[in-house]
Structures are given as structure tokens and as C-alpha cells.
Amino acid sequence: EADIYQTPRYLVIGTGKKITLECSQTMGHDKMYWYQQDPGMELHLIHYSYGVNSTEKGDLSSESTVSRIRTEHFPLTLESARPSHTSQYLCASSDPWTGNDEQYFGPGTRLTVT
Amino acid sequence: GQQVMQIPQYQHVQEGEDFTTYCNSSTTLSNIQWYKQRPGGHPVFLIQLVKSGEVKKQKRLTFQFGEAKKNSSLHITATQTTDVGTYFCAGPLDGQNFVFGPGTRLSVLP
Numbered sequence: 001e002a003d004i005y006q007t008p009r010y011l012v013i014g015t016g017k018k019i020t021l022e023c024s025q026t027m028g029h030d031k032m033y034w035y036q037q038d039p040g041m042e043l044h045l046i047h048y049s050y051g052v053n054s055t056e057k058g059d060l061s062s063e064s065t066v067s068r069i070r071t072e073h074f075p076l077t078l079e080s081a082r083p084s085h086t087s088q089y090l091c092a093s094s095d096p097w098t099g100n101d102e103q104y105f106g107p108g109t110r111l112t113v114t
Numbered sequence: 115g116q117q118v119m120q121i122p123q124y125q126h127v128q129e130g131e132d133f134t135t136y137c138n139s140s141t142t143l144s145n146i147q148w149y150k151q152r153p154g155g156h157p158v159f160l161i162q163l164v165k166s167g168e169v170k171k172q173k174r175l176t177f178q179f180g181e182a183k184k185n186s187s188l189h190i191t192a193t194q195t196t197d198v199g200t201y202f203c204a205g206p207l208d209g210q211n212f213v214f215g216p217g218t219r220l221s222v223l224p
Contacts, residue, residue, distance in 0.1 A: 105156040
């Protein structure tokens with residue numbers, strides 16, 4: 001079982017609130033990702049990181065920001081939540097140096113913005 | 115733009131029937147990955163294919179990578195209720211990042 005954790009698992013907040021979704025992995029992986037996924041739908045890459053102090057935007061335009069101060073930690077922040085942000089957010093990590101770049105996913109955070 | 119497509123979008127089968135999902139890329143892929151996501155769960159890595167024409171088996175699951183490395187398939191023999199979920203293929207289209215297909219949702223009727 002992969003050692004990647006996300007908190008909170010579920011979150012209901014009001015419009016305009018600032019929130020941070022936490023993601024941590026204990027595998028020492030350099031690469032980390034954030035995906036947005038509506039139930040039963042495809043995954044959209046919103047942010048990724050190659051390592052400490054590296055952050056990149058993904059394919060899906062997002063009003064969120066990320067930081068990578070430590071290898072194991074990759075939090076995602078929404079400065080002002082909107083109902084359109086209601087979705088599941090999945091964090092993942094991989095070790096591209098192994099040759100297969102398999103992504104290990106966390107359990108996800110289900111966010112509802114009212 | 116570069117895309118990864120999957121068909122069918124949904125598949126309902128009777129337990130014991132076979133199931134196949136197909137993945138197609140708009141460009142040649144260096145490799146392709148397959149993931150399974152159970153309802154309410156998160157994607158779990160199944161396999162990676164690298165070589166042209168490669169075929170790999172995992173028990174009742176057979177994965178194939180096309181000769182032109184632009185398509186792939188996942189075949190499940192004699193489906194079971196534990197096979198229920200969404201199957202995603204993913205290819206490294208976007209530079210170093212893998213782009214996921216839209217997935218095929220499999221339902222297995224007991």
C-alpha cells in the first residue's frame with residue numbers, strides 16, 4: 001500500500017473561505033501532482049512539482065496555488081472558494097528515476113463549497 | 115491538441131462475460147499505463163507497457179500495446195463483481211506528464 005496521505009478527507013465550507021488541502025508522502029518521491037476529478041469522470045491535472053521549490057501549472061486552469069518547501073509535503077490552497085470548486089481533489093506522487101513513473105494516489109479530499 | 119481517448123465510455127456485462135476497453139492516442143507514445151479506480155476510491159496503478167506489440171497478463175487481465183504504439187487495450191476474461199470500477203489509460207503526451215484518458219466505467223451484473 002502506498003504511503004501517501006491527504007487531509008481532510010471531506011470538507012464543506014462556505015463561499016469565499018480560504019482553504020488548504022494537505023498532501024504528504026513518505027516514499028521520498030521527487031514528483032508530486034494534484035488532480036481534480038468530478039465523480040466518475042476523468043482526472044484533470046491542475047498542478048505538479050518536480051521537487052523542492054518546483055511548482056508548475058497543469059492542463060486545467062485553476063484558481064488554486066501550491067507550494068513545495070519539503071519533499072514530502074505538497075499542499076494546495078484555494079484563496080477564495082467558490083461553488084465551482086466543488087469536486088474531488090487527488091494528490092499523487094511518483095519516482096521518475098525508477099523507469100516506470102508509476103503514480104501513487106492518495107485517498108482524495110471531497111470538497112463541497114456552499 | 116494531443117489527446118488520449120478511450121472507448122467505450124460505459125460497459126455493462128453479466129458476471130462471467132468478457133470485457134475489453136480500448137485506448138487511442140493522437141500521437142506515438144513511449145509507453146502507456148493503466149489504472150483502476152473502484153467506486154468511491156482512488157486510481158491504482160495496474161501496469162505499464164513499453165515495447166511495440168507488447169502483451170502482458172495479470173491473472174484474468176490481458177494488456178496489449180499496439181505495434182504503432184498509438185493504441186492499447188485491456189481485456190478481462192470472465193468478469194467478476196470485483197472487477198467493477200473505472201479503467202483509465204494514461205500516456206506521456208504532455209512533455210513528461212501523463213495525460214489520462216476519460217476512462218471506461220465497468221458494471222458487472224451478478
